[in-house]
Amino acid sequence: MTPASTSRARLGGRSLAPAVLTVGAFALVALLVLAPLAHIGLALATEAGAAALRDVFTGRIATNMLWLPLKHTLLIGLAVTLACVVLGGLLAWLVTMTDMPLRRVIGLLAALPFMIPTFAVALAWTVIFANDRLGEAGIGVLARLGAEPPAWLAWGAVPVTLVLIAHLYAIAYLMIAPALATVGRDLIAAAEITGASRAQVLKGVVFPLVAPALAAAGALCFAEAASSFSAPAILGLPVRFHTLATRAYGAFETGSPERGYALIATMIVVSAALLLLAARARRRGQSFATAAGKGVVRARMALGAWRWPLAIAALALVTATTIVPALALVLSSLSPQSGDVFGAWSWHYWLGAPDAAIARGQPGILRNPELHRAFIVTLAAGLFTGVSALAVGLVVGEAIARLGAGTVATTLRQLAFLPLLIPGLAIGAAFIGLYGALLYGSFALVVIAGVAATLPFAVESVAAARAQIAAELEESARLAGAGPLGVLVGVTLPLAAGKLLAGFVLVFVKMVRDLDLVILLYTPALPLLTVVAFRYASDGFAQFAHAVAVVILVLSIAAHLAAGGFGRAAQPWLAER
Amino acid sequence: MSAAVRVRGMKRRFGRQVALGGVDVDVAPGSFCVLLGPSGCGKTTLLRLIAGLEAPDEGRIEIDGRCVVDASSGRTVPAGRRKLGMVFQGYALWPHKTAAENIDWPLRIAGLDRAARRARLAELAALLDLAPHLERYPGELSGGQQQRVAIARCLGPRPRLLLFDEPLSNLDVQLRAEMRLELLRLHGETGVTIVYVTHDQSEALALADHLVVLRDGRVEQAGVPSTLLTRPHTAFVAGFLGVPPANLLTAAHQDGAWRIGGKAFAVGCAAWGDGPVQVMIRPERLRLHERPAAGLLQAVVVEATPLGERTLARVEGAFGRATVLMPPWVGGSHGALAYLALPPTPDAVFAADGGRIT
């Protein structure tokens, strides 16, 4: 499909005047993205804000409040980014370009960690690696087997980094694999014919072509790792290991939001600097994608003697980040104590009647009315946010596409992608500050914050849906005599539906499994599963937390299955020979 | 003198699909050899085997007298050491390099120093008229320009053998005609041996000094184009080559005579066996008449294209379809009745399996 024909494609709303659409799009983006940012900025511009900035940057507490956490944040962010790009890139190369055995299974599993929330992986980590820091009852499988892990492996920087890698390398894989999959075999053959060595071909042709994807993946991994709250909260706080996110959370919880904002502003600035760097690499890259065009049959590179060793290593990686944590959580939820997976199993934490001797009389999660409510509220939050985000995404995405290439379109697009830079925690905090007086504790606030946080994904999925539709397809339907509604129902929607559904599921799953965004929005009247699990974990009811985490896992995987998210459409390169 | 390219017993399967079923080809040094055949007959596969981008199941290939691949001994020289250039069907220009960088990279790989590369780039830009476009990326070039960059890129290291895979198929008709001339000029100026793949027989006839017709993974006939035109070995070659291609009409032996469409034909030629045969008659040896007469075959005019001095007509009847090239036709066109006159003897006769009888 030529760029010209895509840019003429339309996704509904044909009758809306472009001006109305543009104004609407800017209004939505202002409300969802600019308002919270402005709120943070304004809060810092007040006298209290200035004092907070002083305290945080130069005060007596500065080292503990900002500099040390900032150092942790940067180190974790860089380590995670490096590891994710290397692991995700290698995996993508093995799956798309080599004759590695089992590559289809490995490719499918490699997409899964994205669905397993960081807080669940962090909880799973404690199931296996915890030492007696939180009491005898909480020790993990290894300690119970007599192989107590060293302190640095149980808590703090190392486990936080590893847990974030386990979640984020899947994102890197999913961003790099499509780029590799479009490097045509002739491009590589043309390089080989010149007599270039394999290293020269990789350096001169393959690497530059996927560099934009590598940069984008790296930037996203960094932003996600640096802003993550749940991993350091679960694995860092027990040993007073802080990142900017946990410090900011502490500031909000202790009623000094200005300090929180000051820390969050620092996070945003750091992530923004990196994303801007990546965006430059990417802009150069986008023109290549269209030029590479079709004809992407590839001869697979023979790995020779390395075939099986690499396959086994890859399989170990994807298993360790998917099946192992899931299994750890399931087993722990059935065990008498967290990590005591060889003890007498029982369904108590799932189905048990209240027993004053266990967990202060908490019933099993499946008979706990509070959990039922949390389940329904979470599901509703996912559904409503998904639908609303897609509606907003349609308006914004359509406006961007119709505006074409000018500065207005660029501005709108950059604004729409800004939430990638804003940690979920910050979005939650800013929305409470903004609309809290009116909406605090309301379902609407959760949905609005969710829509803001997922706007980039919604806009992206609308763009992907538009790319499915060549203008000629709609035009031929109109020439065949179909009215505007007929074209929309008969041609446009069926063609776009797949990508839109995928976008909906992405938003739904993010909402269902996300802790960072909703941790501050939570009120007892508005329970959400992730927060419930987090509370259980902080209250020392580990197995309840694990059981709830399993429920969340099942929900997000079921949503993906329902939308065919594991099918060939999601990873078309898996279908190639 | 040894052949520039010698292919012997080449076989290649993809799963159950036989792409090449035992192919022999000889290309003389400095010749412009065209591999011609319908889509899917194995042309690209053969070219990629010569380039070393594909491995044979059976057979061997020599380039300039040196064995570059031999399936029986397992010997193979990697693509990069065969000292050849290839222009891919989609050009395969590296999209992240400008035209100049695309041309420069192979020179750098070949180990030329900066000054030599500069000079060679200027030379190639002049040869292919690329100077104004050197700083552009492939995505910013037209199809014809991209193609010239692709040719310059593989000419750069002065290969002795150039391979082309349907390089003109993405261009419009006029550009295609221009590029043909360019290619012939290039061939003349550089003296490089060219193996050129196409499915377009008029392109093949315009370019080739040696023509190899492929069909279903086998060579139907190879030789000088004019020989293939005048002395086709098979019905397939007869019906595939020529502008317009020759007619193939089915003749059956009935009541002691050969008949086409029920009318007796080529009286006295009983030596063609006894099954039905395919009779080749060139379009210029057929005539159309407006009135019926003894021995004429009734036909319907499907299309009559005036060409100035002549008219090209396509007709249908009990005999099948035929193309007639004759003096200007004044009878009715499209749908009109006409009467086809056959020459007394055919140009060639083929058995039902396509083999030549006379």
Ligand SMILES: Nc1ncnc2c1ncn2[C@@H]1O[C@H](COP(=O)(O)OP(=O)(O)O)[C@@H](O)[C@H]1O
């Ligand atoms: N990589 C491949 N995998 C499977 N089948 C192939 C492959 N390459 C070619 N073929 C098959 O081999 C036959 C010959 O292909 P090709 O050489 O590309 O034909 P041509 O270039 O003459 O159109 C075709 O039937 C094609 O489907």
Ligand SMILES: [Mg+2]
């Ligand atoms: Mg081909």
